[in-house]
Amino acid sequence: MVYIGExxxxxxxxxxxLILAILIIYxxxxxxxxxSPQITSALSVGSxxxxxxxxxxxxxxxxLVAVVMGTPLAYLLARYEFRLKQLLDSIIDIPIMIPHIxxxxxxxxxxxxxxxxxxxxxxxxxxxxxxxxxxxxHYGFLHILLSPMVNALIYVLSVVVGIKFIxxxxxxxxxxxxxxxxxxxxxxxxxxxxxxxxxEIVARTLGASPSRVFVSITLPKVWRAMANGALLSWAxxxxxxxxxxxxxxxxxxxxxxxxxxxxxIYESYVGVGLSNAVKYSAALLVVVLAIFVVYRVIxxxxxxx
Numbered sequence: 001m002v003y004i005g006e007x008x009x010x011x012x013x014x015x016x017x018l019i020l021a022i023l024i025i026y027x028x029x030x031x032x033x034x035x036s037p038q039i040t041s042a043l044s045v046g047s048x049x050x051x052x053x054x055x056x057x058x059x060x061x062x063x064l065v066a067v068v069m070g071t072p073l074a075y076l077l078a079r080y081e082f083r084l085k086q087l088l089d090s091i092i093d094i095p096i097m098i099p100h101i102x103x104x105x106x107x108x109x110x111x112x113x114x115x116x117x118x119x120x121x122x123x124x125x126x127x128x129x130x131x132x133x134x135x136x137x138h139y140g141f142l143h144i145l146l147s148p149m150v151n152a153l154i155y156v157l158s159v160v161v162g163i164k165f166i167x168x169x170x171x172x173x174x175x176x177x178x179x180x181x182x183x184x185x186x187x188x189x190x191x192x193x194x195x196x197x198x199x200e201i202v203a204r205t206l207g208a209s210p211s212r213v214f215v216s217i218t219l220p221k222v223w224r225a226m227a228n229g230a231l232l233s234w235a236x237x238x239x240x241x242x243x244x245x246x247x248x249x250x251x252x253x254x255x256x257x258x259x260x261x262x263x264x265i266y267e268s269y270v271g272v273g274l275s276n277a278v279k280y281s282a283a284l285l286v287v288v289l290a291i292f293v294v295y296r297v298i299x300x301x302x303x304x305x
Contacts, residue, residue: 035282042283051264052287054253058172059237065177066184066233074188096182104246107175112165122161129154172248180236184229191225231295
């Protein structure tokens with residue numbers, strides 16, 4: 001029996017499931033069914049395997065960037081109230097609101113153009129260090145003492161300035177990390193906020209440092225959420241195309257230029273046709289789903305242990 005008060009909820013649920021089936025499940029099943037007979041063929045194409053390989057490396061590096069950058073930020077947002085917190089909170093959400101083509105333009109502008117304030121500043125620092133090194137030649141002892149350190153600093157800065165971002169892993173990782181880190185930060189922030197802060201406070205009163213409190217109390221309770229957040233960040237990086245069209249349409253890898261998987265599929269669609277794109281799309285979906293399943297199984301085994 002259906003009561004009148006329950007009817008709107010049941011109608012909403014049916015409508016929700018119908019939209020889910022039509023909008024998500026139907027296209028997903030269709031592309032896998034149509035492409036599955038050709039998956040083996042797709043996975044035997046060397047150029048496609050290279051595309052998947054470079055995409056996996058790019059996405060893994062991006063997920064690592066998200067973890068390194070996002071873990072302290074997530075903990076800060078979950079645990080502390082401070083001035084400008086709302087501003088920081090908003091900045092973290094900005095990447096998911098910007099059109100991805102614009103993100104590509106931003107990365108080119110910031111790291112690979114004459115307008116790069118960062119690299120222009122580093123070049124200026126290098127010039128001043130070289131001038132300072134020449135000045136040290138007039139001071140024997142100081143030259144012997146300081147010149148090796150100055151030369152080492154010049155070398156490090158020169159290496160940094162020499163990094164290329166157009167059509168390289170550096171540029172690709174910068175673009176996809178910009179777009180995907182938000183997912184990791186939000187998942188980890190939510191997990192940290194669920195941990196009872198009283199346990200951390202007690203540990204601090206007993207003399208534990210903040211880092212020890214995090215490692216011994218917080219981390220064991222949130223590492224699974226962190227792992228899931230990293231997986232979401234990784235998956236978001238795999239799916240990126242728009243920003244890569246600008247910054248890394250092809251990536252220099254293993255002595256040649258390789259398309260990222262999303263660009264490879266786009267090229268197959270534009271250059272050959274829909275059926276060819278379906279073949280590679282289905283293959284990429286199977287690879288990504290297999291990685292998801294293996295990752296989840298490993299997490300469940302660790303949970304059981």
